[in-house]
Amino acid sequence: MSKVFIALQTNDDTRPIIESILADNPHALPVESPAMVKIDAEGRLTVKRESISERIGREFDLQELHTHLISLSGHIDESDDEFTLHWND
Amino acid sequence: MDMQVPKKKLGLKERYTLMTRDLAWDTSYQPKEKVYPYADYEGIKIHDWDKWEDPFRLTMDAYWKYQAEKERKLYAIIDAYSQSNGHLGVTDARYLNAIKIFLTAVTPLEYMAHRGFAHAGRAFPGPGARVACMMQAIDEMRHAQTQIHSLSNYNKYYNGFHDAPHMYDRVWYLSVPKSFFDDAITAGPFEFIVSVGFSFEYVLTNLLFVPFVSGAAYNGDMGTMTFGFSAQSDEARHMTLGLECIKFILEQDPANLPIVQRWIDKWTWRGVRLLSIVAMMMDYMLPKRVMSWKEAWEIYFEENGGALFKDLARYGIRMPDCCEQIRQEKDHLSHQVWAAFYNYSAATDFHTWMPDEDEMKWLSQKYPDTFDQHYRPRFEFWREQQQKGNRFYNKTLPMLCQTCQIPMLFTEPGDPTKICYRERDYKGSKYHFCSDHCQHIFDNEPEKYVQAWLPVHQIYQGNCFPEGSDPTAPGFDPLAAVLEHYRLNAGRDNGDFEGSEDQRNFEAWRGMAKRND
């Protein structure tokens, strides 16, 4: 299985997003670099709107991710509730 | 009695369909072929544009909202950075030379990408592809603008930042990025999107915008960090467009596969050659280093690019043939390119230098199989010569590769002691290449590449002197004339960093920032 990744800027807005991703994807591994974190995951990684909303105490729109995203890899499947990266192999 | 029924909010997928595809129409006054004249000539067969899926499902209204937010953030940071004299917080003024390269070699490409995507967006008959290309065209314009705005702050204090667009069209090494993009935008819309959207954005730009920009942050350059990450936040969408486009083309018709494969082979190699300058920026120009070029290469090209090609294998796509040579070159690339720029430092808009002992140690450790054996002795010799007041400058113009336009500086695969040359006769003229892969690209489209504007040929033909120069006049100095034509201030913008005005000013100003005299 190949790895997918999502890379986010590190700031106060992304801290709860990163926490949610790591909680929802126990197989994911964060790699920190200056000003950014890259989260690698074997095969598939899902970002869940609800987990983030719970942590930040307000409704989160998954498209807010656009403001903090640095890069990603894999095919994307996006709905109102989930943003998933995956490879098909 | 009427009941007020609360309107159900539309889901993301429905919103996207309504706001993109449903806003498109078929033409009736003019036939389709006349409205989209570039859609067929490349041989790509599309049967159903409705199969195009934009996975991000970003609609124009949401696009404006998030882009505006990114801009507000970016400009707030840029203002704070310049108001607080942030430039004095960078690790070392040597670092700024990497940023000069960024401004002259990358920023103009952002603008060219804007033009290319605007054209592709107009040329594709499908609304999903058109909307995605339009957003990317606007993004690329934004990247060019934010980079110019962020870096103009440095132009107030340091040399070499003063005329990037003029230099982009003239300076010898800048013909490498320029010809890369000119090649892409003069191709058809499908090749353009495979070249830039897929090969360049998906497979390669991570190397520039992720580890290098993280390196900028590490070196205290808040300006570059901000525009870099801000640009890269659009890049996630661009890479998705590139990948989506490849999948879409391949799923539409099996006859598309060999065409797409040839483009992937060509543009992976073109992109790898273009990025060789980033290899040197990462290994030699960042005083504090996040990771080596080789390590970044392994993460973003081998691991990530490898996953991508594995995924595309089900369509019949294979890794490009050049990958074996690319694998071997990762141990050599940054050293060879830095050595070449060190040689020709009298003709660049930035300074070069030899790494100090600590940096050499880092290089040995990161490149245990190659650095001490092949590069350290040469670099130590140059350093010694420079310390004796005998700084080496190469005055002979190099032979250039007809395809990538890079001087012949790469070595033979398997033999790092021998420069690699390839040669081809075409219609009575000889053409030279840095590699088998650049030669194959030429062989496929010779009529395109014979037109290449090669800076060295142009200088020898007398086309790079200021207007009115007389090369036959006694005492005519061709190098000085070329630099004047480039609008380069000889002795200030170029040469060794040791003893440069940038070095002196940075030291003096940093000293002043800590004292009250």
Ligand SMILES: [Fe+2]
């Ligand atoms: Fe861009």
Ligand SMILES: [Fe+2]
């Ligand atoms: Fe070449």
